[in-house]
Amino acid sequence: MTARLVVDLTAFIADLRRVRGVVAPARHMLVVKDDAYGHGLERIVRAAAGEHVGWYGAFDMHTAVRVRELAGPSARIVAWTVYDDADVDAALDADIDLGLGTRPLILAVAARARARRTTARVHLKIDTGLHRNGIRPEEWQEAVDLALSAQRDGALAVTGVWSHIAEASDDEDDRSRRLFLAAVDALGAHRPLRHLAASAAAFARPEFRFDMVRIGAYAYGIRPAGGPGDAELGLTPIATLVATVTGVADDAVTVDVGFAHGMDSRLAGVLEVGTPAGTRRLTAVHATTATVDAWPGAAVGDDVALFGGAAPHSATDVAERLGTIGEHVLLRVSPRLPRAYIGAGD
Numbered sequence: 219m220t221a222r223l224v225v226d227l228t229a230f231i232a233d234l235r236r237v238r239g240v241v242a243p244a245r246h247m248l249v250v251k252d253d254a255y256g257h258g259l260e261r262i263v264r265a266a267a268g269e270h271v272g273w274y275g276a277f278d279m280h281t282a283v284r285v286r287e288l289a290g291p292s293a294r295i296v297a298w299t300v301y302d303d304a305d306v307d308a309a310l311d312a313d314i315d316l317g318l319g320t321r322p323l324i325l326a327v328a329a330r331a332r333a334r335r336t337t338a339r340v341h342l343k344i345d346t347g348l349h350r351n352g353i354r355p356e357e358w359q360e361a362v363d364l365a366l367s368a369q370r371d372g373a374l375a376v377t378g379v380w381s382h383i384a385e386a387s388d389d390e391d392d393r394s395r396r397l398f399l400a401a402v403d404a405l406g407a408h409r410p411l412r413h414l415a416a417s418a419a420a421f422a423r424p425e426f427r428f429d430m431v432r433i434g435a436y437a438y439g440i441r442p443a444g445g446p447g448d449a450e451l452g453l454t455p456i457a458t459l460v461a462t463v464t465g466v467a468d469d470a471v472t473v474d475v476g477f478a479h480g481m482d483s484r485l486a487g488v489l490e491v492g493t494p495a496g497t498r499r500l501t502a503v504h505a506t507t508a509t510v511d512a513w514p515g516a517a518v519g520d521d522v523a524l525f526g527g528a529a530p531h532s533a534t535d536v537a538e539r540l541g542t543i544g545e546h547v548l549l550r551v552s553p554r555l556p557r558a559y560i561g562a563g564d
């Protein structure tokens with residue numbers, strides 16, 4: 219074998235069940251952007267579909283359309299980045315819900331749906347402070363009126379109202395929540411699905427759950443850096459970065475993962491890794507290889523867990539040493555490194 223990212227699908231399913239149990243009766247939209255946070259979209263969506271996950275959140279249309287192929291016709295899929303009419307057409311063809319955060323987009327999607335004599339399902343996004351592609355509160359009522367008028371003529375179905383929050387401070391999130399509630403009120407008698415929280419707020423703050431939560435990180439067992447631990451959350455990291463031994467010297471073992479594969483060179487001399495003989499220190503990180511303190515009987519072909527699984531540290535533990543978040547550690551694992559799957563559905 220050679221280096222690979224091993225994804226434990228049994229652990230993924232356990233995390234999914236945990237997430238759904240915590241947030242119920244709110245629904246869980248499984249966020250699968252960035253190739254399911256580096257875990258590999260295809261196997262993750264197939265495993266989730268086996269668990270009857272009803273909603274998927276995709277950043278871009280390409281991912282959303284792929285999820286449609288993988289999850290089948292009954293899945294609900296929301297894409298929240300729409301660039302042009304080709305994206306709108308792709309969404310209408312594949313029955314994808316659109317997250318819309320500007321008035322021009324609302325108009326453009328309604329026009330496209332009218333031209334095709336169909337209805338586009340849309341989720342209107344209010345900017346509650348993060349300033350990432352959402353309708354500003356002062357423009358919200360006008361946007362809502364536009365969308366509801368397009369709903370009356372059948373071009374749009376206003377299916378959701380949503381926002382994304384920082385989840386960095388309770389005060390800031392509370393302010394966002396108040397803006398969100400006012401935005402929902404602006405829809406009057408029309409009551410679409412409300413979704414506001416991602417992983418952290420969905421677990422920690424029940425009043426943020428509303429009808430649905432959009433959770434990526436926790437579903438993959440990625441805990442927040444500096445936040446509650448895996449045991450407290452009831453979650454297990456599902457990915458292990460495994461390197462294999464390619465050379466053995468007296469005091470050092472060489473493995474086939476380096477910074478070109480996403481291993482941060484600042485971890486040299488700092489990170490403890492999992493070897494067949496127990497924990498050893500990572501001593502150097504080169505372009506395509508790294509070295510680890512030797513152990514008795516080390517042999518070419520042995521597996522070394524760099525993070526996750528049998529390693530003493532998870533992706534978030536590594537992230538904390540680097541001053542970043544677990545998602546970034548996983549997303550830095552080169553897409554060219556194969557993903558291997560173990561556990562349920564394998």
Ligand SMILES: *Cc1c(COP(=O)(O)O)cnc(C)c1O
Pocket residue numbers: 249251298382415416417418432433434435436
């Ligand atoms: C990535 C993302 C999420 C999921 O966030 P996690 O913290 O990974 O659960 C939710 N909503 C939006 C809009 C996102 O981009």
